[in-house]
Amino acid sequence: MRLLIAVTLAALAATPALARTEHRQLPRPDGSTIAYSVDTPSGPIDGVLVLAQGSGCQPTAGNANLKAVRQAFPHHLAVMVEKYGIASDAAIADGFTDCPPAFHAGHTVKQRVADYVAVLANLRSAADLPLVLFGGSEGGLAVAMLAEETRPAATILLSSATGIPFAEMVLSTVPAEGHATVEAGFAAARADPQGTALFAGSSHRFWADILDRIPADYMLNSGSPFLIIQGGLDTSSPVAAARATADRFAAAGKCNLTYWEFPALDHGMRSPDGTSHLDDIASAIAGWVAGIGTTAGC
Structure with a gap:
């Protein structure tokens, strides 16, 4: 089931202007607050796109990778949820x-x-719309788990060592002489x-x-159509881990x-010369999602 693809990807078409981005809050049972944003298109809404960022604590608004994927789905209502303890306007540099x-x-x-789960349950306007989940790196693990708990129309995992x-996975990225230190930390x-x-910062x-x-x-327990996207030069989430999912x-x-x-x-979907290909890949992702239901099964 291993598939290597080599395609020429079309550039993103012009997208309609977004009507507004709303920053909202929702209480957690422990008394803390979930901060999240809802980005609503100006015209008809085709679905709900949940965008899950990777590691770190920066607010989602400054995440260029999420922005690239969001722009590929101009007719979806986009939802981005901040991590615990992070406000949408938090001044976090690193x-x-x-x-x-x-x-x-x-x-x-x-x-x-x-x-x-709490945010999606609170979005009453999104209840009957197709749900698309996207997560990169650590966010891929989050949406894999979320796919088991919801009924997404599609789930995309980018660079996630699945x-x-x-x-x-972490040990596989560390030289052998550092394993004892890492294992002691674990x-x-x-x-x-x-x-x-x-x-190690967490x-x-x-x-x-x-x-x-x-x-x-979690993926094997979900009926969601999954798309895994993996770079062969990824040293943070090794390609062997992604291939292992396809084999399973x-x-x-x-x-x-x-x-x-x-x-x-x-x-980060960059070539050795530093050029980012994420915009083109995001466009291809949108095409894949649009084609679900028209492709043959086993």
Whole structure:
């Protein structure tokens, strides 16, 4: 089921102006607040697009990758949810070294998924619209889990190392001489699953929640059509982990996975000369979503 694709992608067509972006809030059961934005097109709405960012704590408004994907779906209502402890207008420059204490106290992938579920339940106007989920890197794991809990029309995971445990993925990106240090950090997090002490820039709470999660486990439990997009030069989310997901779907006889591998692109869909191809890939993603239902199954 391994598929290498080599296609020439069309540039994005002109898109209609967006009517407005609303910044909203929703209370969590623990008394904290979910901050999220709803970007509404000016004309008819074809569906709801949930955009899940990768690692770090920067607000979604400054995320160029999410913006590129959003522009490829001009007729969708777009929803972006901030991570725990992050306001939509938070002044965060780096997104790793300057995250607020509230972020480290509450941010986990499990919490992200709970927040998305709460926000979608609160969007009454979106109840009968087709749902499209997009997540990059860490966000891919979040939408894989969300796809199991919702009924999306399509789920897209970009550069997300979907086929192996997160801990194994991290170790695969670290030189052998650094494994003992990383494994000691993992052990400390497992022993302190609610802790806010930091290891490699993230809290023990975050690590304890994510270490054993495998996106493919959630994907195999969902009937959503999935699209995995992977760069062959990705050193953050290794290509072998993405291929492992395609192999698992094939072994299970599942027909709801499409796998695109771009051998000359990296984690951010850049070629070795630094050129970003994400706009073109976002356009191709929109085409794939539009074609769902017209393609043959197994």
